[in-house]
Amino acid sequence: MIIALTGYMCSGKTTVGGIVADALGCPFMDLDEIIVKRAGKSIPEIFARDGEPAFRALEADCLAKTVKKYAGSTLVLALGGGTVTCPGAVSLLQEKTLCIWLKAPVETMAERANATGGRPLADERFAQRYSEREPLYEAAAHIVLETEGLTSEEIADEIIIDCL
Ligand code: S3P
Secondary structure (H helix, E strand, O other): OEEEEEOOOOOOHHHHHHHHHHHHOOOEEEHHHHHHHHHOOOHHHHHHHHOHHHHHHHHHHHHHHHHHHOOOOOEEEEOOOOHHHOOOHHHHHHHHOEEEEEEOOHHHHHHHHHHHOOOOOOOOOHHHHHHHHHHHHHHHOOEEEEOOOOOHHHHHHHHHHHHO
């Protein structure tokens, strides 16, 4: 089973995904890292040099290949905040993964994004873009996990219980 964690930027996908994978004793992968390895450049570089459509095409391809490669094995996969906007991604996630939406208030995610920096789309459209994407997270996810007030470990525990 591929446990795919979806949600907006700074919703905790990578941190929680690592904890879940450790607890389950299975590999953890981050789609952003797969993309960076494949492109040979950082995400800000891909956005700046090639543009968002090129990034999405690469993201869609990396997602499809990862899902195909790990079909039948156990893997925790942290998606990017915009993976659900890639053509075909929502149905792929619905059909081939157990997709969990880490849902947090947009203010919490905006605070974290401001504090960490380095994300090309953490801009003035942050809240607007989140509301545009909410229906896509909803459509992709089998499980919605409200994370506000929970620690990363508590969120991971919820996911592990859902997977039993
Ligand atoms: C993006 C989210 C980022 C990364 C890229 C685009 C988005 O991933 O894929 O900067 O469109 O929301 P994280 O959600 O891991 O920050």
